[in-house]
Amino acid sequence: MTTNIEQQINETWGQPFVEDAKISIRNMDVFYADKQAIFDVNLDIGKHEVTALIGPSGCGKSTFLRCLNRMNDTIPICRVAGDISLDGENIYDTHKDPVLLRARVGMVFQKPNPFPKSVYENVAYGPRLHGLALNRAELDDIVVTSLKKAGLYNEVKNRLHSVATGLSGGQQQRLCIARTIAISPEVILMDEPASSLDPIATAIIEELIDELRKNYTIAIVTHSMQQAARVSQRTAYFHLGRIIEVGETTQIFTNPQHELTENYITGRFG
Amino acid sequence: MNNTEQIKKSLKKRYRQEKRFRLLSLLAVLTGFACLFILLVDMIINEKLNISANFDLEALQNANFRGLIKQSLHQLFPTVRKRSDKRALMRLISVDAEYRLRDKLQAEPQLLGETVPIWLLVDDDVDTYLKSDKQFGRVSQEQIAWITELEQQDRFQQRFNYWFFQTGDSREPELAGILGAVMGSFYTLLVTLLLSFPIGVMAAVYLEEFAPRNRWIDFIEVNINNLAAVPSIVFGLLGLAVFINFFGLPRSAPLVGGIVLALMTLPTIIIASRSAIKAVSPSMREAALGLGASKIQVAFHHVVPLAMPGILTGTIIGLAQALGETAPLLMIGMVAFIVDIPQGATDAATVLPVQIYLWADSPERAFVAKTAAAILVLLLFLVAMNGLAVWLRKKFERRW
Known part of the structure; x- marks a missing residue:
C-alpha cells in the first residue's frame, strides 16, 4: 500500500491547468542551498477566483506562494528554477523588476x-x-476606499490618525489587506491570513476574501480545510514539495481522486 | 503523594537559591551606588575649596596700576621698608590684579580721581594657605604676619569663582579657567559626531541590509570587531602619521582630534547600530517589500527609524567614550598649554580629560581644587549627554 502511494506522488492528479490563467507555473523547482523544497510543480491560478493551497506543515505551500511575487529573493540561499509567468510574461526574467512585480502581486502575511x-x-x-x-x-x-473595501472603515473612521498597532488582531489583519489593495494589485497572495485570529474575525476575513474575488485574483495558503472549502473555487493539495492533486474545490473535498488527498482531508493523515 | 513530597523538598531549595541570587544582585547594585555616591561626595567637598579669596584695598588714580596697588599696600603696612619685603608684600596679590584694576577703570571712568575700596584676587599661595586652615601654602613668616593682620581687619572674603568658567588655562592657579578645555572638547566632539554618526550608520545599514554574504564581508566584519579592541594610543599614532604629517592638518587642533576619535568611535557605533538593525522584526521588512518598496526604501523608511533608539544609544555611548579619551590626543599635540579659547575646529585646543591631567600634574597646590572642579565639569558634561540619550530614545521609540 505504502509503496503504491510513494510511486504515485510523482505526478499531479486532477486538472492543474485552466483556460483563463492569471499566473501559470510550469516545472517549478525550488532549492534552499542543496535541499530541494519544491519538485516539478505545474499549476495555473485562474483569473478572478480563489485558489486554495492546502497540505501538511512543511510541504512547501508557503515557499510556493512566496515565489509568486519573488519574496524569496530576500533569502540568499533560495534558488528558483522553471517558468512562472504573470499574464504570459516570465516574472523571473533577469530584466524583470521585482519591485514592479510586488506592486502587481500583493501579499498578506500570516501575522498581522x-x-x-497611524492607520492612515x-x-x-x-x-x-x-x-x-x-x-x-x-x-x-x-x-478611505481601501479601508471600505477591507470592511474596516466604519471601525476606524474616528481614529484614522491613531497608532495602528493599537487595533485588535483581526482589525490589524484587515488593515494589512487594505494596505495591500490600496495600490490596486492584480493578484493578492495570502499566507494563512486568519491563522492568528479568533473565529469571528476569521469569518469576517473569509467574507472579505469572497468579496475581493470579483476584482482580484487570489491565492491563499491555509491550514483549515473548512476555510479552503468555504472561500476557494479551486484547491491544490501539496505533499512533500509536490502537488498531489488539484481541481475544483467541491470535487477535491467531496470526491478526491488520490489516496493521499483523501487521507488528508478526512483527517487520517498525520 | 511521593512525587509531591519530592517537589516540595526541591522547591525549598529552589526558593533558597532564588533568594540568594536576589540578595547578591541587590548587593551589586548597592555597591555601584555606593561607589558613585562616595565619588560625588568627594568631588563636592573638594569643590567647596574652589572659591577664590579676595582682598580689598584703596585705589588711587594713576596710569601705573601696579604702582597703584603698591601704594595702597604701603599705606596698609607703612612699617615695611625693605625692598625684598615690599616685593614679598606685593606677592600676596595675584599678578593679574593690575589688569583687572585697569579693566574696572575702563568700565567706570567716573572713578577717575576718586578713592574707593576695591576687591582684588589674592595669589594662589595665599589662597591655599587660607583655605587649608593655615597648614599649607608657600608663604614666608612675614607674609603670615601680614595675612593675619589683614584677616583681623576683615579684609579677606570668599567668593564664587565665576572667572573659572570664563577663561582658558593659566600658569597661575587663581587665574586658570576651564572654558578653553570645554570649548576644545565641544569642537572635538562635534567633529567626531559629524564624521562617525553618518559613516557608522551607513556602514551598519550596508552590512546588515545590502552586503552580499561572502568572504570579503566576513573579513570586513572581523576587522571592525577587532578595531573596537585596538588600544586608543594607536589611533593617536595614526592621526599623527596620517593627518598631521601626511595631510598637513594643523597640530593640536580639535579637527584632527575629532577625526582620530571618530575612527575610534566608529566600531562602537557600527556594532551597536548593527544589532539594533538586526533586532527590527523581519515582518516589517516583508510588509514593506510586499508593497513594492525597494531595498533602500525598506531600509530608510522602516528599518532605520525603528532601529534609531538603539543606534542613538550606541552613538552616545561612543561619544561619551570619546569625551573621556586622553591617550590618542596626547599623540597629536592636544596636550599643549593653551591659554586662548579656541574659536573653531582648527585652533589649537585641549580637551577636558587632558586639562584634568595637566592640572593634576602641576606642582602648585591650588591646582588640586582646579582638578576636582574640572572633573566635576567633565562629569556634568557626561550626565548631560546621557540625559540627551535618554530623551532621544524616548522620542524615537515607537510601539511595535
Whole structure:
C-alpha cells in the first residue's frame, strides 16, 4: 500500500491547468542551498477566483506562494528554477523588476504586520511609494476606499490618525489587506491570513476574501480545510514539495481522486 | 503523594537559591551606588575649596596700576621698608590684579580721581594657605604676619569663582579657567559626531541590509570587531602619521582630534547600530517589500527609524567614550598649554580629560581644587549627554 502511494506522488492528479490563467507555473523547482523544497510543480491560478493551497506543515505551500511575487529573493540561499509567468510574461526574467512585480502581486502575511504608524499612514504608504495619488485629496480618497473595501472603515473612521498597532488582531489583519489593495494589485497572495485570529474575525476575513474575488485574483495558503472549502473555487493539495492533486474545490473535498488527498482531508493523515 | 513530597523538598531549595541570587544582585547594585555616591561626595567637598579669596584695598588714580596697588599696600603696612619685603608684600596679590584694576577703570571712568575700596584676587599661595586652615601654602613668616593682620581687619572674603568658567588655562592657579578645555572638547566632539554618526550608520545599514554574504564581508566584519579592541594610543599614532604629517592638518587642533576619535568611535557605533538593525522584526521588512518598496526604501523608511533608539544609544555611548579619551590626543599635540579659547575646529585646543591631567600634574597646590572642579565639569558634561540619550530614545521609540 505504502509503496503504491510513494510511486504515485510523482505526478499531479486532477486538472492543474485552466483556460483563463492569471499566473501559470510550469516545472517549478525550488532549492534552499542543496535541499530541494519544491519538485516539478505545474499549476495555473485562474483569473478572478480563489485558489486554495492546502497540505501538511512543511510541504512547501508557503515557499510556493512566496515565489509568486519573488519574496524569496530576500533569502540568499533560495534558488528558483522553471517558468512562472504573470499574464504570459516570465516574472523571473533577469530584466524583470521585482519591485514592479510586488506592486502587481500583493501579499498578506500570516501575522498581522502593520507599520508602527497611524492607520492612515499604513494605507497611504503604498500609494505614496508609487506616486499613485497626485494630491492630498486623492490620497484621502484611496485610503478611505481601501479601508471600505477591507470592511474596516466604519471601525476606524474616528481614529484614522491613531497608532495602528493599537487595533485588535483581526482589525490589524484587515488593515494589512487594505494596505495591500490600496495600490490596486492584480493578484493578492495570502499566507494563512486568519491563522492568528479568533473565529469571528476569521469569518469576517473569509467574507472579505469572497468579496475581493470579483476584482482580484487570489491565492491563499491555509491550514483549515473548512476555510479552503468555504472561500476557494479551486484547491491544490501539496505533499512533500509536490502537488498531489488539484481541481475544483467541491470535487477535491467531496470526491478526491488520490489516496493521499483523501487521507488528508478526512483527517487520517498525520 | 511521593512525587509531591519530592517537589516540595526541591522547591525549598529552589526558593533558597532564588533568594540568594536576589540578595547578591541587590548587593551589586548597592555597591555601584555606593561607589558613585562616595565619588560625588568627594568631588563636592573638594569643590567647596574652589572659591577664590579676595582682598580689598584703596585705589588711587594713576596710569601705573601696579604702582597703584603698591601704594595702597604701603599705606596698609607703612612699617615695611625693605625692598625684598615690599616685593614679598606685593606677592600676596595675584599678578593679574593690575589688569583687572585697569579693566574696572575702563568700565567706570567716573572713578577717575576718586578713592574707593576695591576687591582684588589674592595669589594662589595665599589662597591655599587660607583655605587649608593655615597648614599649607608657600608663604614666608612675614607674609603670615601680614595675612593675619589683614584677616583681623576683615579684609579677606570668599567668593564664587565665576572667572573659572570664563577663561582658558593659566600658569597661575587663581587665574586658570576651564572654558578653553570645554570649548576644545565641544569642537572635538562635534567633529567626531559629524564624521562617525553618518559613516557608522551607513556602514551598519550596508552590512546588515545590502552586503552580499561572502568572504570579503566576513573579513570586513572581523576587522571592525577587532578595531573596537585596538588600544586608543594607536589611533593617536595614526592621526599623527596620517593627518598631521601626511595631510598637513594643523597640530593640536580639535579637527584632527575629532577625526582620530571618530575612527575610534566608529566600531562602537557600527556594532551597536548593527544589532539594533538586526533586532527590527523581519515582518516589517516583508510588509514593506510586499508593497513594492525597494531595498533602500525598506531600509530608510522602516528599518532605520525603528532601529534609531538603539543606534542613538550606541552613538552616545561612543561619544561619551570619546569625551573621556586622553591617550590618542596626547599623540597629536592636544596636550599643549593653551591659554586662548579656541574659536573653531582648527585652533589649537585641549580637551577636558587632558586639562584634568595637566592640572593634576602641576606642582602648585591650588591646582588640586582646579582638578576636582574640572572633573566635576567633565562629569556634568557626561550626565548631560546621557540625559540627551535618554530623551532621544524616548522620542524615537515607537510601539511595535
